[in-house]
Amino acid sequence: MIERLRASALLPFLAVILGLIVGALLILVAGKNPWVAYSAMVEGAFFGGNAFGRTLEKATPLIMGGLAVAVAFKAGLFNIGGQGQLLLGAAFAAWAGFTFDLPMIVHIPVALIVGGLVAALIGAIVGGLKAYRGTHEVITTIMLNFVLGNFTDWLASRDGPWNDPEGGALARTPLIADSAQIPRVGGLPTGFLVAVGLAVLCWWLIERSTFGFEIKTAGLNKNAATYAGIGVNKILILTMAISAFLAGVGGAIETQGVTNRFEPGFNTGLGFDGITIALLARTNPLAVVPAALLFGAMDAGSSLMQSQARIAPEIIAVIQAAILFFIAAPTVVQYITRARNVSSEDDGVRLSAGWGG
Amino acid sequence: MADQQLLLDARGLTKRFPGVLANDSVDLQLAPGEILGLLGENGAGKSTLVKMLFGIYKPDEGEIFMKGSKAEIDEPGDAIELGMGMVHQHFQLVGPLSVAENIVMGAEPKRGMFFDLTKGEEQVAELSQRFGLAVDPKAIVEDLPVGLQQRVEILKALYRGAEILILDEPTAVLTPQETDELLQVMRDLAATGVGIIFITHKLREILAVTDRVTVLRDGKWVGTESTEGATQESLAELMVGRSVVLRIDKDDASVGEPVLSVHDLRVRDDRGHELVRGASFEVRSGEILGVAGVEGNGQRELVEALTGIRPANQGKVTIGTQDVTKASPRTIAEIGVAHIPEDREKDGIVGVYSVADNMVLNQYFKAPFAKGGQRQFAAIAENAERLVEQYDVATPSIKTPGKSLSGGNKQKVIVARELSIENKLVIASQPTRGVDVGSIEFIHKQLVAERDRGAAVLLVSAELDEIFSLADRIIVMYEGEVVADMPAEDATREQLGLLMAGATD
Numbered sequence: 001m002i003e004r005l006r007a008s009a010l011l012p013f014l015a016v017i018l019g020l021i022v023g024a025l026l027i028l029v030a031g032k033n034p035w036v037a038y039s040a041m042v043e044g045a046f047f048g049g050n051a052f053g054r055t056l057e058k059a060t061p062l063i064m065g066g067l068a069v070a071v072a073f074k075a076g077l078f079n080i081g082g083q084g085q086l087l088l089g090a091a092f093a094a095w096a097g098f099t100f101d102l103p104m105i106v107h108i109p110v111a112l113i114v115g116g117l118v119a120a121l122i123g124a125i126v127g128g129l130k131a132y133r134g135t136h137e138v139i140t141t142i143m144l145n146f147v148l149g150n151f152t153d154w155l156a157s158r159d160g161p162w163n164d165p166e167g168g169a170l171a172r173t174p175l176i177a178d179s180a181q182i183p184r185v186g187g188l189p190t191g192f193l194v195a196v197g198l199a200v201l202c203w204w205l206i207e208r209s210t211f212g213f214e215i216k217t218a219g220l221n222k223n224a225a226t227y228a229g230i231g232v233n234k235i236l237i238l239t240m241a242i243s244a245f246l247a248g249v250g251g252a253i254e255t256q257g258v259t260n261r262f263e264p265g266f267n268t269g270l271g272f273d274g275i276t277i278a279l280l281a282r283t284n285p286l287a288v289v290p291a292a293l294l295f296g297a298m299d300a301g302s303s304l305m306q307s308q309a310r311i312a313p314e315i316i317a318v319i320q321a322a323i324l325f326f327i328a329a330p331t332v333v334q335y336i337t338r339a340r341n342v343s344s345e346d347d348g349v350r351l352s353a354g355w356g357g
Numbered sequence: 358m359a360d361q362q363l364l365l366d367a368r369g370l371t372k373r374f375p376g377v378l379a380n381d382s383v384d385l386q387l388a389p390g391e392i393l394g395l396l397g398e399n400g401a402g403k404s405t406l407v408k409m410l411f412g413i414y415k416p417d418e419g420e421i422f423m424k425g426s427k428a429e430i431d432e433p434g435d436a437i438e439l440g441m442g443m444v445h446q447h448f449q450l451v452g453p454l455s456v457a458e459n460i461v462m463g464a465e466p467k468r469g470m471f472f473d474l475t476k477g478e479e480q481v482a483e484l485s486q487r488f489g490l491a492v493d494p495k496a497i498v499e500d501l502p503v504g505l506q507q508r509v510e511i512l513k514a515l516y517r518g519a520e521i522l523i524l525d526e527p528t529a530v531l532t533p534q535e536t537d538e539l540l541q542v543m544r545d546l547a548a549t550g551v552g553i554i555f556i557t558h559k560l561r562e563i564l565a566v567t568d569r570v571t572v573l574r575d576g577k578w579v580g581t582e583s584t585e586g587a588t589q590e591s592l593a594e595l596m597v598g599r600s601v602v603l604r605i606d607k608d609d610a611s612v613g614e615p616v617l618s619v620h621d622l623r624v625r626d627d628r629g630h631e632l633v634r635g636a637s638f639e640v641r642s643g644e645i646l647g648v649a650g651v652e653g654n655g656q657r658e659l660v661e662a663l664t665g666i667r668p669a670n671q672g673k674v675t676i677g678t679q680d681v682t683k684a685s686p687r688t689i690a691e692i693g694v695a696h697i698p699e700d701r702e703k704d705g706i707v708g709v710y711s712v713a714d715n716m717v718l719n720q721y722f723k724a725p726f727a728k729g730g731q732r733q734f735a736a737i738a739e740n741a742e743r744l745v746e747q748y749d750v751a752t753p754s755i756k757t758p759g760k761s762l763s764g765g766n767k768q769k770v771i772v773a774r775e776l777s778i779e780n781k782l783v784i785a786s787q788p789t790r791g792v793d794v795g796s797i798e799f800i801h802k803q804l805v806a807e808r809d810r811g812a813a814v815l816l817v818s819a820e821l822d823e824i825f826s827l828a829d830r831i832i833v834m835y836e837g838e839v840v841a842d843m844p845a846e847d848a849t850r851e852q853l854g855l856l857m858a859g860a861t862d
Contacts, residue, residue, distance in 0.1 A: 208731055208732055209730050209731055209732065210721055210722045210727045210730055210731070210732055211730060213714075213721050213732060214722075217707055217710075217718070220707050220708070220709055220710070221703075221706075221707045221708070223700075223703050223704045224703070224704055224705060224706060224707050224718065225707075226666055226686060226704075227664070227666065227686065227696065227698055227704045227705065227718075228686075228718040228719055228721075229685070229686045229687030229690050229691075229719070230687075231685070231687075
């Protein structure tokens with residue numbers, strides 16, 4: 001167990017180190033001190049004020065986006081639509097938040113679930129198209145990102161049904177009711193705990209439940225799954241729905257725990273980061289949590305890095321992109337680090353999913 | 358000094374892998390125009406040996422001489438340069454390209470800097486004529502039947518001027534007719550002076566075509582013998598190291614009620630062609646019904662329809678008293694139908710799953726393997742330990758991924774899984790294809806045991822030997838129809854061969 005953990009964590013670990021080295025080199029080129037920059041980043045992410053809370057807050061949607069991608073991967077599906085699904089979840093959670101008047105203990109979960117379920121519906125459509133029409137989910141989810149992005153923009157716009165009457169020209173929904181807002185406990189966002197709970201649930205689902213076994217079987221060998229009596233089409237639809245549900249809940253937590261309303265543009269890019277997180281975690285739902293924390297900490301620390309070390313926060317994006325590059329190209333990591341037992345093959349993590357099936 | 362008459366003279370080849378001595382000082386000689394059989398069970402080291410000859414592995418010890426001079430073979434390119442050609446078990450072809458394109462690929466004729474396809478097609482046509490290997494140069498490879506694809510592989514080697522042809526289990530994927538054709542092709546090629554190393558574990562083929570045979574067992578060179586005078590029994594004993602029952606002794610069938618009734622079944626393939634055209638037959642409890650036929654005559658579609666994987670177009674399928682014409686694979690399995698699928702890599706095994714998981718693929722959702730939707734790993738492991746023991750599966754552990762087992766052991770995993778529960782009906786498709794002799798004997802015994810227990814067994818096989826050895830009753834499929842239905846003792850090889858080829862009597 002420890003051995004396996006060590007082997008499968010080695011590549012992500014090396015990728016992160018290499019990513020940070022690339023970042024350090026760039027900072028050097030810019031004539032700044034990488035040590036100062038990284039110290040500021042760490043301080044901004046963990047120490048002082050509400051730094052740690054912000055890290056958790058940033059990590060939360062990343063966990064959800066990462067889980068969405070990771071779970072879909074198990075069924076051999078590549079969900080690139082996390083962004084659109086997250087926006088949809090964020091918008092509908094806002095609607096449930098400002099429309100209903102319920103006690104907090106009911107209102108919070110109801111809004112979360114509404115956000116998740118609406119996204120799940122979209123996921124089910126993607127899965128259905130894949131199962132019965134052979135339409136590749138990468139294509140449909142990318143296209144739906146545009147559809148859902150524009151749709152949610154419209155919902156909150158001045159012409160839209162959910163525009164905030166007090167917002168003037170601003171495209172945004174009204175504030176959600178206090179009873180729908182996820183509280184902070186001692187400055188720490190509770191939404192993070194929801195995400196961690198869902199990560200554990202996903203792990204159980206994939207690794208321990210018979211349903212997860214069906215998902216994996218369908219993803220690894222569609223024929224053998226059919227022969228074993230598993231309804232592969234049903235699995236594709238359900239898995240895609242669950243994946244989208246997770247992304248949708250990620251959006252809902254943003255709305256209910258951070259922004260307290262839906263504002264288009266506020267969540268840009270969060271859904272896409274899920275892909276990086278899932279790959280960094282090697283599609284293991286539990287590993288998604290530390291991966292998301294790492295990226296969340298970088299994001300949270302970037303502002304202090306900017307003010308203290310005068311480094312543009314875009315360097316964080318470069319580091320994250322470099323990490324993704326090293327994850328995606330294990331042979332490069334192997335070559336650079338001479339690490340012999342970097343295992344690049346596990347649980348069917350393939351970056352280039354087939355286009356035929 | 359090495360013998361100049363020999364095309365190939367390998368001496369003392371040794372290859373070690375961590376923990377395994379894959380080849381222990383193996384010798385092999387091949388003369389021009391000779392067909393040398395390379396015989397051994399799965400895991401005996403045949404593949405390792407030819408991979409060393411072909412430059413895929415580097416021998417730890419030993420030397421290879423070709424036509425009297427020492428050959429330095431560091432990679433397959435060197436081997437090809439020196440006049441070796443290899444036809445792998447898994448074809449190395451590009452499906453969407455034409456036959457000619459596949460054959461000349463990498464050594465294309467050119468006009469200026471461009472690929473001259475017309476010239477390539479002419480060359481291929483000429484080549485196929487010269488060696489008597491008929492094939493349409495313009496045909497698209499993936500549309501061709503397996504037998505012809507293999508022919509393309511052989512032509513590919515010949516196009517590169519191969520004088521030594523290594524055929525790695527070429528008949529594992531062929532029908533009896535295709536096998537006969539291949540054997541003839543081999544004789545013709547040998548007559549032109551090509552030396553052929555023929556890897557197989559089918560004894561009949563060794564006897565039919567080879568001049569000499571080299572036998573390996575557990576990586577060791579057991580001997581090289583002249584084929585003349587050898588018998589199936591003598592070869593099997595050399596190969597396995599003990600005497601082997603090649604023909605199963607079975608008691609008379611005690612036949613009961615019909616278990617499977619198929620009435621006027623019609624099934625279409627993916628492209629909408631009707632491949633099963635009004636098949637009707639019955640299988641009764643306590644009997645093995647053999648379905649003979651050249652592959653591609655609807656057997657695959659028939660089995661897929663019976664197991665619920667492919668919808669039937671018309672007709673009726675009854676198992677016991679239940680109409681299962683439109684039932685799902687799960688429903689049919691739950692009635693008590695075991696299914697050993699034809700293509701075990703594709704349909705029977707999940708490669709990255711452990712042996713243990715593969716052994717519960719048909720029951721993972723039921724007690725004791727699941728409780729309240731949660732998988733019960735202790736029960737799954739216990740089941741696997743028991744089945745590995747009982748079905749004699751050679752695996753380092755029950756956690757070993759299915760894909761790393763040999764073909765015979767993969768099949769044993771499937772057989773163990775499917776037969777470990779008592780079923781009314783056992784459907785076995787090509788259950789011993791590509792499986793070594795020891796495992797074949799074992800699997801055959803299991804099928805007979807199922808029959809003796811009172812199960813109905815439907816055995817689909819392209820191997821007439823297998824049909825004759827096991828079946829109590831035989832039906833022949835030709836172009837989707839059942840053209841004959843007879844007791845096994847009334848059938849002769851010749852008669853079945855004719856029926857399979859479409860002759861009506």
